[in-house]
Amino acid sequence: MKFTDLLRLVLSNLGRRKGRVALTAVGVVIGTASVLVLVSLAAGLQRSATDQLWGINDLSVIEVYPGYGDVAVTESKMGGGGGGVGSPGQPKLLTPAAIAEIAALPNVERVMINDYLQAQFVIKAGKMEGYGGITGVDADDLGTLGIPLQGGTTRLDKGTVIIGSWVPRNFYDPTWRPGMPDPKPPDLLNQQIKVVMSRFTQDGTEVKKTVTLRVVGIFAETRGPADYTIYARLEDTNAWNEWARGVRINRNREGYAMLQVRANNPDNVLKLADAINALGFTANTPQAVLEGVNNFFTILQVIFGGIGAISLLVAAIGIANTMTMAILERTREIGLMKAIGATNRDVLSIFLGEAAGIGFFGGLGGMLLGLVATSVLNVLSSAYLSGQGGGMLGMGTLAAYTPAWLPLFTLVFATLVGLLSGLYPALRAATLVPVTALKYE
């Protein structure tokens, strides 16, 4: 039997009992729609979670911190070599030797040292005072961080700083009193800020030091730690830290706070992070976190999809029931088909086709209903969130997100469910003895 003939026959057979087919398909419509909506909800949650976690951050960058665990293992493996402090049980510090060791790893594009200003300080911009972390970096150009600029330049010279997008928001007017209008965040680009540091001498006297810095660039929002960081040159922060402590800092003994290691290719990031971890350091990658988050949400999608699939299972029983009834009613017709030359396979194909057809049409209806339902859900949730002011905090992302593959998947799945539920009745029909079927009353 030709496929087109089979298709026509199946369609005309389904058309013979429209009411019953439609009622059976309603079950599939509900099941398919619930699978689509629930998986879309899980995918939407995943999207908004990953968006908020990592925003537009560069996925090629690995943050490396000193290693405090597994030191003994690493030391024995490394034979005491590398940049760490020699004896087992001691942490693996980010000393210049260790940095050279990491820089020599394959897939490393560049290593950037990060060190924090560890002093008490206040930042002043005109009348306003602010706070924020000051991080020293050993780079002339912060373009390597991969963060887009809101304004200014990425070029970092001695005596200049580049600030994160939220830094201006952390400035306040010390003379502000309740009742006065809220002060606006200062426009810091190309302005001078003063960092007033203080330390106490051994006799308890407070000593202050003021440095004037020029803001040469502002980064765009990353929704990450860079947003509230003030980047300065490493030699500047080093000098200020030494002033604050009152002694020279030996980096071979103390190491640096953190390294930003950039991989030559985003695909190599996890491999490189593993290599750095194997050396005994602690490597964090947004990718690793992202992977964990994604794994969690994939499981959530499967669970949500499974809940939706329960209603599809109920629909499948409905299809099986309808097909069993149809076969009882059409037993003589099956006998006739066999008498005029239909093979068992022909009969099987016809009844499987009818069951799959119910699944397909139900799936089609369910897919459309599901798509409409997710759109309605999104409209409602964005209306609710904007009412809550959530949109301002970047919470205005969609409640449900339907990946491109999902509608097609649900349609194929519903058709398969139909096909499988028709299997037993169709097999029964196909194996009927022709003469028994013809004599069936």
Added chain:
Amino acid sequence: MSDSVLVRCRDLRKIFVMGRQRVAALDGVNIEIPEGSLTVIMGPSGSGKSTLLYLLGGLDRPTSGSIEVAGEQLEKMDENTLAVYRRQKVGFIFQSFNLVASMTALENVAFPLRFSGIGGAERKERSRGLLRQVGLENRSHHRPTELSGGQQQRVAVARALVNRPAMILADEPTGNLDTTSGLGIMRLLSDLHRSGKTVLVVTHDPRMLHYATNRIFLLDGKVVTEQEYQAAITSMEELSMEGTHQ
């Protein structure tokens, strides 16, 4: 008309098990059906005549014995080969017509061709020609419910012919028809025989014997002579007459 044998049955038995009882519907049947004949198989209800027809048509399998049709042994065929045999070698006509109610006359006639994989255009052409042959050209788009019993059976005859089979098997084709329609179908079958087809008719309608070139009489699953058959029928009639007088 040739004298060669198309169908040959040897020691054919069909035993049905009903509960604890074993009923022999056919009990050692040996027959030969010449090619191009119009064979009438006569027998009262329960004589096994329909069972014989179904076995010859490959719709059922014998308990023992052999059926040879055009040199092929039916009892040795698997399900698939048997389906192909039914499709290519035989055309069935049933007492209750067995038309598909949702299909028009034309679609019903063309139905077997779908399983032969023949294209739509040829299906229509062949079916139209056959409906013309059985005198229903102007009824081709009517559904079975819009046709009389005689017309429905003509559609069934056309359907039986559509695959150009070697043999037409008719099971009580006039059983559900009034006298005139029944006669029309008998003539139609006789015309088919005259055009060279081998026709096998199972019936208990004695009028059909007038058209027969070959007669087989069955009583209790056994082949008997015409005299034995007539004697048995007469005694059965006498018995039933006595029953009515009492």
